[in-house]
Amino acid sequence: RVVAVIMVGGPTKGTRFRPLSLNIPKPLFPLAGQPMVHHPISACKRIPNLAQIYLIGFYEEREFALYVSSISNELKVPVRYLKEDKPHGSAGGLYNFRDLIMEDSPSHIFLLNCDVCCSFPLPEMLEAHRGYGGMGTLLVIKVYAELASQFGELIADPSTKELLHYTEKPETFVSDLINCGVYIFTPDIFGAIRNVSTQRKDRANLKRVSSFEALQPATRTLPTDFVRLDQDILSPLAGKRQLYTYETMDFWEQIKTPGMSLKCSGLYLAQFRFTSPHVLASGDGTKGATIIGDVYIHPSAKVHPTAKIGPNVSISANARIGAGARLMNCIILDDVEIKENAVATHSIIGWKSSIGKWSRAQGGGDYNAKLGITILGEAVTVEDEVVVINSIVLPNKTMNVSVQDEIIL
């Protein structure tokens, strides 16, 4: 049997995702019309003998309760949210719930970061992992060398695929092969995490008894139960024939900012074209509007037949899209109103916001730049004939003049 664990973090982790994370935990923000965490969860469905999916985080339980119960019913696999009382780090969080995770006596445990977007080739990883015979296998990908330092950089043996060297976000270039944040482990991982915390405890005790240390100002040490998977486990175990790599040739992105969520929404829509084309809108559907490329429209949204929509557009529940509106590369959240002849491109339009007649919300499309797209927080009103370009507007603002490259607080 196999268990999957998805690390969802907590409210202090999603700060680069503001203002969107002011309303909703980042893992529940919709990409391609589904919560971010839904994509790894539905990928887990392809794992043979999957017993349970756990989400581990330090958000309040009630924030995930509704989603977890509906997805359990839909997938027919039990999905449970486990709340940490405080952050324990990416490995410490897993260790914290080891007894529960081991209840199903799993032979393997998948561990996934919730803020990555990829095709999650999990059954393929499991097969490769069985062949290697180690304690763990990491999903890895080659990226442009200049981008690699944002991630864990690693060196793998080209023939055996063993992880030989691992450095988390190094200052000087090590390798263009990076850690995708998707892993499979045997239950031995719990022993490895325990060793890290025992070593820390021993070191802390040693310091306490040493009179020299007592005279020093307090040195910054991590709590003994705070264990990071990358620095504390992967780095020291590299080159010890315990960890192996599986390289994906498919798409992979990390989702730390709203700009990247817009890009990843498009990647998931494109994947739906192959995996579940029925969820995509089609031009000859009941909505009547002109549809270009990959578009998701929630069944409760009302779209005028003269609107033109796509590519890469997701429209959430109860949104209303007026006559002659033009939407391209955008995420339209619940209860938004786009009035007649308004335009939204490279933008995220927050819950209950409205864009007035002949108005525009427009971004330049640089998904990595801070102001590369336009983001309207919850309940923002853009009045008629106002243009908002490459700007972030915080919740509850009314825009009656045009702005460019601004953050409206």
Ligand code: GDD
């Ligand atoms: N439950 C819980 N508790 N989750 C946590 C905690 C914690 O204390 N700390 C982090 N996480 C979750 C985050 O929500 C995220 O899904 C994942 O663990 C990793 O987060 P970070 O430890 O902040 O690392 P990162 O996202 O900057 O980088 C990691 O992922 C990259 C791939 O996206 C590293 O492993 C990199 O090497 C890797 O390239």
